[in-house]
Amino acid sequence: MPFEQKTTWVSVVIGVLVPIGYFAAVLPQLADTSAADIAYQKPLVIAVIASIILTILGTIAMAIATAIGAEITGTGSVDDIDRKDERDISISRRGDVVAYYVASAGAVVALILTMLEYEYFWIANTLYLSFAVAGLVSGIVKLRAYRRGF
Amino acid sequence: MVRPTRVTNNIRILRFAAGEMTQAELADRVGVTRQTIIAIEQGRYSPSLEVAFRIAHALTTPLDEVFGYPNEES
Numbered sequence: 220m221p222f223e224q225k226t227t228w229v230s231v232v233i234g235v236l237v238p239i240g241y242f243a244a245v246l247p248q249l250a251d252t253s254a255a256d257i258a259y260q261k262p263l264v265i266a267v268i269a270s271i272i273l274t275i276l277g278t279i280a281m282a283i284a285t286a287i288g289a290e291i292t293g294t295g296s297v298d299d300i301d302r303k304d305e306r307d308i309s310i311s312r313r314g315d316v317v318a319y320y321v322a323s324a325g326a327v328v329a330l331i332l333t334m335l336e337y338e339y340f341w342i343a344n345t346l347y348l349s350f351a352v353a354g355l356v357s358g359i360v361k362l363r364a365y366r367r368g369f
Numbered sequence: 370m371v372r373p374t375r376v377t378n379n380i381r382i383l384r385f386a387a388g389e390m391t392q393a394e395l396a397d398r399v400g401v402t403r404q405t406i407i408a409i410e411q412g413r414y415s416p417s418l419e420v421a422f423r424i425a426h427a428l429t430t431p432l433d434e435v436f437g438y439p440n441e442e443s
Binding site: 220 | 400401402404405408411414416420
């Protein structure tokens with residue numbers, strides 16, 4: 220498995236877990252609190268920072284695991300860790316294009332919510348959700364391209 | 370669904386002819402990942418012209434003996 224594919228797996232797993240954690244913490248509050256009064260800001264910032272830090276740590280852990288794996292099995296090469304070839308770049312671009320469209324669609328929804336004067340809570344969370352989904356879809360498109368051909 | 374490429378190749382045969390060169394060795398010489406060599410061999414990925422030339426050089430074979438493309442008229 221190319222190292223880029225491994226790091227895509229890391230970002231997909233984090234891209235699922237962190238937003239689930241965030242929405243599980245925030246959305247239940249809607250049951251007894253109005254959207255305007257929910258303190259979503261701090262959890263949202265924590266979720267974004269957590270995603271970044273976990274992705275960095277996950278990538279480092281994957282690099283170490285790859286190096287140890289190459290050493291133990293004698294297959295593969297540590298050089299693969301920093302090797303990103305034209306196919307990796309093409310696959311990455313394809314994922315990024317899809318992410319752009321998904322994020323743009325989410326931004327349009329947020330724009331409509333803004334014009335309809337919805338609470339900031341809904342606008343901020345729509346934007347976060349669209350970025351989260353965009354990242355996830357991008358990762359899935361990349362993994363699919365790696366697996367099924369390109 | 371796998372996107373079919375009409376580019377054919379003889380990399381596998383040529384690797385064995387070149388002293389049973391492994392996919393990893395070819396990947397190292399060309400400067401791509403082993404998975405990219407596998408994808409090219411299996412016809413799942415069409416390499417750029419530059420990588421195609423580098424593969425041909427690594428296999429010390431002319432480009433058109435490494436890769437083929439069906440003639441539209443035939």
